[in-house]
Amino acid sequence: MVEFSYNSKPILSMALSRFSLLPLIHIALFTTLCFAADPSVSYEFRLSYITASPLGVPQQVIAVNGEFPGPIINATTNYVVIVNVWNDLDENLLMTWPGIQMRRDSWQDGVRGTNCPIPPKENFTYNFQVKDQIGSFFYFPSLNLQRASGGFGSFIINNREIIPIPFSQPDGDIILLIGDWYTQNHTALRTALDSGKDLGMPDGVLINGKGPYRYNTTLVPDGIEYETIQVDPGKTYRLRVHNVGTSTSLNFRIQGHNLLLVETEGYYTSQQNYTNFDIHVGQSYSFLVTMDQNATSDYYIVASARFVNESLWQRVIGVAVLHYSNSKGPVSGPLPEAPSDVYNQWAAMTQPRSIKQNTTASGARPNPQGSFHYGQINITETYVLRSLPPVTIDGKQRATVNDISFVNPDTPIRLADLHKVKGAYKLDFPNMPLNRPPKMDISVINATYKGFIQVILQNNDTKMLSFHMDGYSFFVVGMDWGVWTEDKKSSYNNWDAISRSTVEVYPGGWTAVLVSLDNVGIWNLRVENLDRWYLGHETYMRIINPEENGATEMAPPDNVRYCGALQSLQKNSTHSSATSILAGKSVVFSSLLIALCSSFFIFG
Ligand SMILES: *[C@@H]1O[C@H](CO)[C@@H](O)[C@H](O)[C@H]1NC(C)=O
Ligand SMILES: *[C@@H]1O[C@H](CO)[C@@H](O)[C@H](O)[C@H]1NC(C)=O
Ligand SMILES: *[C@@H]1O[C@H](CO)[C@@H](O)[C@H](O)[C@H]1NC(C)=O
Ligand SMILES: *[C@@H]1O[C@H](CO)[C@@H](O)[C@H](O)[C@H]1NC(C)=O
Ligand SMILES: *[C@@H]1O[C@H](CO)[C@@H](O)[C@H](O)[C@H]1NC(C)=O
Ligand SMILES: *[C@@H]1O[C@H](CO)[C@@H](O)[C@H](O)[C@H]1NC(C)=O
Ligand SMILES: *[C@@H]1O[C@H](CO)[C@@H](O)[C@H](O)[C@H]1NC(C)=O
Ligand SMILES: *[C@@H]1O[C@H](CO)[C@@H](O)[C@H](O)[C@H]1NC(C)=O
Ligand SMILES: *[C@@H]1O[C@H](CO)[C@@H](O)[C@H](O)[C@H]1NC(C)=O
Ligand SMILES: *[C@@H]1O[C@H](CO)[C@@H](O)[C@H](O)[C@H]1NC(C)=O
Ligand SMILES: *[C@@H]1O[C@H](CO)[C@@H](O)[C@H](O)[C@H]1NC(C)=O
Ligand SMILES: *[C@@H]1O[C@H](CO)[C@@H](O)[C@H](O)[C@H]1NC(C)=O
Numbered sequence: 001m002v003e004f005s006y007n008s009k010p011i012l013s014m015a016l017s018r019f020s021l022l023p024l025i026h027i028a029l030f031t032t033l034c035f036a037a038d039p040s041v042s043y044e045f046r047l048s049y050i051t052a053s054p055l056g057v058p059q060q061v062i063a064v065n066g067e068f069p070g071p072i073i074n075a076t077t078n079y080v081v082i083v084n085v086w087n088d089l090d091e092n093l094l095m096t097w098p099g100i101q102m103r104r105d106s107w108q109d110g111v112r113g114t115n116c117p118i119p120p121k122e123n124f125t126y127n128f129q130v131k132d133q134i135g136s137f138f139y140f141p142s143l144n145l146q147r148a149s150g151g152f153g154s155f156i157i158n159n160r161e162i163i164p165i166p167f168s169q170p171d172g173d174i175i176l177l178i179g180d181w182y183t184q185n186h187t188a189l190r191t192a193l194d195s196g197k198d199l200g201m202p203d204g205v206l207i208n209g210k211g212p213y214r215y216n217t218t219l220v221p222d223g224i225e226y227e228t229i230q231v232d233p234g235k236t237y238r239l240r241v242h243n244v245g246t247s248t249s250l251n252f253r254i255q256g257h258n259l260l261l262v263e264t265e266g267y268y269t270s271q272q273n274y275t276n277f278d279i280h281v282g283q284s285y286s287f288l289v290t291m292d293q294n295a296t297s298d299y300y301i302v303a304s305a306r307f308v309n310e311s312l313w314q315r316v317i318g319v320a321v322l323h324y325s326n327s328k329g330p331v332s333g334p335l336p337e338a339p340s341d342v343y344n345q346w347a348a349m350t351q352p353r354s355i356k357q358n359t360t361a362s363g364a365r366p367n368p369q370g371s372f373h374y375g376q377i378n379i380t381e382t383y384v385l386r387s388l389p390p391v392t393i394d395g396k397q398r399a400t401v402n403d404i405s406f407v408n409p410d411t412p413i414r415l416a417d418l419h420k421v422k423g424a425y426k427l428d429f430p431n432m433p434l435n436r437p438p439k440m441d442i443s444v445i446n447a448t449y450k451g452f453i454q455v456i457l458q459n460n461d462t463k464m465l466s467f468h469m470d471g472y473s474f475f476v477v478g479m480d481w482g483v484w485t486e487d488k489k490s491s492y493n494n495w496d497a498i499s500r501s502t503v504e505v506y507p508g509g510w511t512a513v514l515v516s517l518d519n520v521g522i523w524n525l526r527v528e529n530l531d532r533w534y535l536g537h538e539t540y541m542r543i544i545n546p547e548e549n550g551a552t553e554m555a556p557p558d559n560v561r562y563c564g565a566l567q568s569l570q571k572n573s574t575h576s577s578a579t580s581i582l583a584g585k586s587v588v589f590s591s592l593l594i595a596l597c598s599s600f601f602i603f604g
Helices: 002-017 023-036 186-194 413-418 486-491 530-534 564-569 581-603
Strands: 040-052 059-064 073-076 080-087 123-129 135-141 153-158 172-181 204-207 228-231 236-243 250-254 259-264 267-274 276-279 284-290 299-305 317-324 381-393 396-401 404-406 439-441 445-448 452-459 465-469 474-481 502-505 509-516 521-527 538-544
Touching: 040 073, 073 080, 135 236, 135 259, 135 284, 153 172, 153 236, 172 228, 172 250, 172 299, 186 396, 186 530, 204 299, 236 276, 250 259, 259 276, 276 284, 381 445, 396 530, 404 538, 413 521, 413 538, 413 564, 452 465, 452 502, 465 509, 474 486, 474 502, 486 509, 502 509, 521 530
Parallel strands: 040 080, 073 153, 172 236, 204 317, 228 317, 381 452, 404 439, 445 538
Antiparallel strands: 040 059, 080 123, 135 153, 172 204, 236 284, 250 276, 250 299, 259 267, 259 284, 299 317, 381 396, 396 404, 452 509, 465 502, 465 521, 474 509, 521 538
């Protein structure tokens, strides 16, 4: 109740005074505030192009409010997060928030299968609750390779005060957005993929939107702005490191310092030190780093391409500087060495297998993370999703899963259901690779609500892939080389597997995840490698509660956008909506809510 009172009153008065102009958005606010009584944070995000030269070559990058990378979203468990996203680009836009579970609310997910895009010069207000969540995530624009040009930023969900974190309060929070980078923009990269090409080697690696420190005068040109992280000796910081890049796995390390892994994508891990750590595209990790060195000089922070021929990929390396306040001088000399196991595949998988959850730590809820005994639940269904290298279908380069290359529906899937649009998509995505000729299709998984499924990600492509599932986190119970078979189940970790939402799948190997399908909605399952994703390497899971006829799912928000077969329902962007019949109804509804809210404030 204390949390409630400081936040709700200003919003109430604001809503009353501006009510006639902006009815729709405030209803959503009221509903959440009145009935859930949870505080909120609001942001205005304006996405536009700015000119930047992170690698010394001027190019158009996507900025949020003029910043590249974008601002931090900083929330706490159960907060309502409101982000009004304005599209000042010259093409359609959707913002997505991977790892945020959007309980029963795929309307806010910001991917093309569930949302109509925001056209240029228009906006959309996302409004969702970070229910029962903690941890480190990032947001980005989901359409058409836009993330390759920027638009990303960090998304933090703090523990509530009543639930202590499973380590001492760090002396500071440091965000590091690392990612491969091309000096060509996303439209040029799209053109390359459309014409059947590979993206090729990136031009570099950025750390927080900046190019490498000039550690070698031959390899790094002069005049590049690099990132410097300022720290105090003896202190311990929480580093939140995210691979926001296009398609390259990166090895992250700090010269002379241990990385104590403590959290990944919303779960506290069993704490363990590493000298370097592989972070695959789309993944997020928190490390505690203690400034326990003697500061005879600054130290290198490195993010280098992983699982490639490093003598060829020398330029694909991000270098920032760790600067102690008592440092005696700049850093020089060779970078800390990368792991040398690239061609020893058996050793390379040791690290991901060592990531376990801390079963006794509490996360978003007071009970220990390990109190959900996933290992004792019977598996109701198995999906084997096999990735192959890109193929040519109908003269186009496409990527496939189970021989299907996904095509986005014109009409978002759940909207099509609610408005009985026929033939918008098919519910026939196969549970197994069927060795059929590859085809392009709007083919979706017919998943069963409350099922407990196993998904085997079988990578028969030639590169490392990261898989992500929206709306859920899953238990990573197994990972190995070769082809998965039923008997591999006996090797699963049924006790302390990490739960997360983005997992790597080694080329020539498989990763097994278990998921409890308790969140109704339409949820995207995709690779985070932007080239493969763009070429169709994704699908959706449709999870509907058959008994309640969809009643467990949230209704579409009042500001829902329409497109495709439902384009005629889309209201004009000119805010003339107050005069429409629908908005008229909203006014009555809102007045009622105000009455309810007021009495709640008075008597509650
Ligand atoms: C992207 O690059 C292409 C080719 O260099 C250029 O024609 C186009 O204007 C650029 N787009 C943006 C948005 O900067
Ligand atoms: C997030 O907000 C909390 C207060 O709610 C503050 O203590 C913390 O420093 C903020 N974190 C960042 C990274 O801004
Ligand atoms: C666009 O922003 C305005 C506030 O400036 C808001 O009232 C409106 O609901 C937003 N549009 C959508 C579709 O969310
Ligand atoms: C810089 O890189 C080049 C190319 O790899 C290498 O030959 C040279 O030895 C490096 N210079 C230093 C000072 O390490
Ligand atoms: C991790 O390494 C630090 C030194 O950097 C050490 O103080 C700490 O005890 C180690 N923690 C674990 C869990 O190994
Ligand atoms: C500081 O640490 C480095 C690396 O451990 C060591 O080589 C050096 O001798 C130390 N310098 C001093 C002044 O202690
Ligand atoms: C890496 O590339 C270099 C240069 O092309 C080549 O000589 C070397 O054999 C490659 N290494 C491996 C292990 O493929
Ligand atoms: C697990 O979490 C507990 C807090 O519940 C903490 O005391 C302990 O150090 C953690 N153990 C490991 C191995 O991370
Ligand atoms: C799980 O399956 C086994 C048989 O394979 C059955 O005996 C058991 O009752 C099932 N457990 C649950 C919770 O359904
Ligand atoms: C989807 O699965 C349900 C059972 O979970 C089944 O009743 C329904 O017919 C399936 N729908 C399609 C189109 O296959
Ligand atoms: C793909 O599958 C074939 C047949 O099982 C196998 O021979 C080949 O090595 C696999 N390639 C990769 C990269 O997994
Ligand atoms: C939307 O606004 C445009 C002018 O901006 C107008 O021409 C059009 O008729 C309007 N459409 C509807 C459905 O009101």
